[in-house]
Amino acid sequence: MPKRKDIESILVIGSGPIVIGQAAEFDYAGTQACLALKEEGYKVILINSNPATIMTDTEIADKVYIEPISLEFVSRILRKERPDAILPTLGGQTGLNMAIELQKSGILDELGIEVLGTKLEAIHHAEDRELFRSLMFELGAPVPESDIVHSVEEAKAFVEKIGYPVIVRPAFTLGGTGGGICHNEQELEEIVSSGLKYSPVKQCLLEKSIAGYKEIEFEVMRDSKNNAIVVCSMENVDPVGIHTGDSIVVAPVQTLTDREYQMLRNISLDIIRALKIEGGCNVQLALDPHSFKYYVIEVNPRVSRSSALASKATGYPIAKIAAKIAVGLTLDEIKNPVTGTTYADFEPAIDYVVAKIPRWPFDKFESAKRNLGTQMKATGEVMALGRNFEEAILKAVRSLETGHYHIDLKHAEDHDDNWIEKRIKKAGDERLFFIAEAMRRGVAVEQIHKWSQIDLFFLYKLKNIIDMETVLSENKNDLEVLKQAKRLGFADQKIAELWDMEAKEIYELRKSNGIVPVYKMVDTCAAEFESATPYYYGTYEEENESIVSDKPSVIVLGSGPIRIGQGVEFDYATVHSVWAIQEAGYEAIIINSNPETVSTDFSISDKLYFEPLTIEDVMHIIDLEKPIGVVVQFGGQTAINLADKLAANGVKILGTSLEDIDRAENRDLFEQALKELEIPQPEGDTAVSLDEALEIAKRIGFPVLVRPSYVLGGRAMEIVYNENELKQYMENAVEASPDHPVLIDRYLTGKEVEVDAISDGENVLIPGIMEHIERAGVHSGDSISVYPPQSLTQKQIETIVDYTTRLARGLNIVGLMNIQYVISDGNVYVIEVNPRASRTVPFLSKITNIPMANVATKAILGQSIVEQGYETGLVEEKKGVYVKVPVFSFAKLRRVDITLGPEMKSTGEVMGKDITLEKALYKGLVASGIEIKPYGTVLFTVADKDKEEAISLAKRFQSVGYRIMATEGTAKKFEEAGIRTEVVDKIGGKGKTLVDVIQNGDAQVVINTLTKGKQPARDGFRIRRETVENGIPCLTSLDTANALITVIESMTFAIQEMPKAEVYS
């Protein structure tokens, strides 16, 4: 069917901020979709609140709105733009929910706007439990038996019918609170009764447990003509019971015979046809490892994280094709963009193995529960391709950037056998490593299978890796063995360790003996047809397919998996850098390991190498491509950390030189540089031992800010107030050593200001200055930042511009740099300089219309800023106010303290923009998911040091009509200040406690500054977690609270009684 001619303009709904479970994959999908629609000649209007995305670039859509994805704002855009249609299926669950809300509100009917792609009715059918079950029943597709119960008796009656084990899911609790698996009556009684208590509607869903089944996924597509295909099949290494987003996944399926495969394929296609999906869809199935019995677990009627993985795993661009289907095209008339000769209506054949491993945030959240279950916890993922399972999985392991270059368990000697058994039985983020360790200790594969229920196929493959370790140790310097090990995916580093050599020596040994990887093309068809996709992976085979062109090339290193502190912002910069390199006339080559991103879309660069970002893997590509240099400043800390090793290998680092990167990142060198430039910084020093740390702290005075050097996102950064805390920090949080020094700085309270600048070595361009709402001490990534600065004096701005320019010149910066300043007592101090693209690059680029990564890249390639048509110095302020508000994923991470501090915790961000600060903040807060109510109750529990400040806030809340609640101490202070306060008991009290108030939803906002001590036992922690579990905004910084009340004040009319007439008597 040809494309629709009756529609001209289409509104695409994005997915909003990055949260756990909804990450960069939707930028990839959305960008593809917008470009595909534009390619077909439609006018594309985009709404997304997330500025750190490629899709919100004005080149991607005809009109871009960075506004909250809420009924209020989307409706206004619809009224203003009057598009003919909306496309909601590419913006994750956010996009879908928004479309449903719009439909319900009646605006779509009112304005005559059509919903493109899968119809809302179909979506409803897939998402409503009962409708879905009855549809599955019609199709003869089994779903796990389940029932809703209201009492333990009902639960028992249900289990009598279906038997143990059963899964208990309390209704309407976040994060599966109170649920679990029951294997016997005792567990059933226990879990159901607690589940009923947790559930606000006193309901639990009981479901037959199929834990241990194989978890299989099919990515399917269908068009309006009823053509339907499977793009990719995937098998979870972890059996059913662990969220697929938290599972190690391989593609294609490995352990299914054709009969099993076809059985599941048939039902997947039956489902997508019955649902009348027009676009992409993900079907999750559970297959009994001992029979043909299977269940349909879930259907996602939209493009998802799995479809991003499937796209990258096969080369088949699902989102792009889904967008074309949405406007009426059918699979049999859309060309396969990979081959260019065949059509999109086929099923990709792959001739490699793909492994995906999730990236979890537990390195940052040490107190978080590391167990994996039905609630996803990963922030990102890595993918690797190999010609066998071992190669794929080992490449994926070293792509994780968790310090592993092999499946070696860290501190293995600390774990006894029992602990290892336990960690294999109960899945956690490190299970793969525990399995490897168990194998090394001689535990039989069958035994591990019993513990983990992981299919023997995968376990035997892992065993091959462990066996190869032994072969290597027993055959030192044997080239044949070396070759075999490389074919199994071993890193030089690991071989070096087993051979008592340096990795570099292994590398040289291999090179001189011709044991180097070749690069194979990802072509969707297993080489059946000629293709020209510039998408490659490395492997140890004979024939290399990556032909080096005559054009001079530049390699850009990507930023690897998305994690807290290194998000989609860096992919944004990477992609812009690639475009700039192309514009400058070079061939742009990208190396990255993250399947969710735009940068790993093979149509972005001239060549894409999907490889781990380790020195070995990167050097192989450089050896082949011989680029004029490598750009490291856009890929976050991942890329920067490779700079010294690349330089040591004789590779040219383009832009700021390695020595100068070091001068910014090495504490001592930096201090020296600042001295020379006469720029002040908070007093501080470097400690390599506890004694040194104590001595430094004594000298500069508490409180001090402590952190390890060379970190991103403030990992392990803390403010400590006394010696005891410092001791605890030095002993528990970091292992200080001469290789890993700890930085100790005086903690200055004051305003925090952030600047991004571009330098060509001579000219310095400062697109903008941002001021943080939260005072210094809260990580810049977790602060609300405001452009332009609202409270700086002209003098301070001039100082900042002066310092920034001097720093850029003094550190010989070529490209981007990011500087954090603190203004304390009116003086400007430098806290930190990052010689690379920062998190705020997309935010500022969008505000100022200066494509910062592009300009920086061109500066790196030799075109001066002036030649590019820019003036130097601070760019004139744009009109309006722009705020960047952080977004957190705390609901997904149990036992994590939500208090904001120097260590970054947010997973994403939104932008709010308007003509006043209050309006911009309103939008930012709403977009970040905070519901702002004009009246209600605010609950205060604040630390003593904050009580004075809290009084003025409480007064303001009261005067807009909020009721004030507080615990005794705070309440007393408030009462003294004339604030009518309702007293609530502390946790454990006899009357109505804080927790009761939160659980009953009696408070709409909680302001809590009871920090210190991260032990979960602490009341403050408990209170904060309760707010998360109950979805109530909890502000842990009085500055954020101040911003909120300012917004509320601006929303409401003031109500002031008339001044009393003086009474004359």
Next chain:
Amino acid sequence: MKKRLLILEDGTVFQGEAFGSEQSSQGEVVFTTGMTGYQETITDPSFYGQIVTFTYPLIGNYGINSDDFETIAPVIRGVVVRELTKIPSNFRSEITLDEYLKTHNIPGIEGIDTRKLTRIIRSKGAVRAMLTAAGEEVNVEEIVKQLNETPYLKNHVKEVSTKMPFPSPGRGKRVVLMDFGMKNGILRELNNRHCDVLVVPYNTPAEKIMSFRPEGILLSNGPGNPADVTEAIETIKELIGKVPMFGICLGHQLIALACGAKSYKLPFGHRGGNHPVKNLQTGVVEITSQNHGYVIDENSLEGTDLEITHVSLNDGTIEGLKHKKHPVFSVQFHPEASPGPEDSNYLFDEFIALMERAGEEIAYAKA
């Protein structure tokens, strides 16, 4: 493991490790892109005389079971894989692929760059090749010379067709299945529909076939060049119009030739489980399982009574035909799948329906 060479007629040599039989073997090397279904592929008689390369790199993952054979005695000449899985895992697995190939004296080679080999086949077309005996030192030049002198095989069908007729009883439609190298899947689909099937050798005369009073005739798949099977073409000419007829793969080509069309050899054939075919009657695309080196020439249809019902979406070649006057239809792909997608399974229902309609017409005519 012992070393083994795969030597191609153009002189390319791949060195890998031997598995399966230790003997040497010669044949045409082809590739299949299916990612599951190696057991069915290896036992598909259409691969007679061929050495099969699997483009998917891990083969043997789920072992060999006793249910999924497409024939009792496999006739392929060799198996080429990137990696043989030594310890399979599947609840139905009984023996390993290696053990199976040893039992049936079929040599295999693993550890070679199968993608490089696939690209050679893609660009050169039919390639004659030899798998050397395990561990044997050979004179490569001599073998290359020998390969180039080896004539292409003929009479494939004779080698793989049943020597004696045999029944596969049911209580439904009486179907004579002419065996040109039949896959069990075809018989399975007919039996699933209760057909009373009699499998007969490829050279059974028309008269003999009619003596069984069939309600329908199914012409099976099979190996080689359809033009070589002259007896069968003559037989089919006689049978067309007498009873409903359904042809699959080679059977499809034979019907076309019997109607006066011509066949030609594709550069590298269609082999795998992901081939899109457009059904011209419904306009919908079906993903099909295919295994053929020859196709019917579209230009040769002029003047025949055949019309095209299905075409390949990828290269536009003929994938299905129908007789304009008689109840005869055929497809180039495998609706019985195994291995591969089952999108076209309904064609067996159409065959049953065709027989039913024909039966009604006869009954009507008699009345």
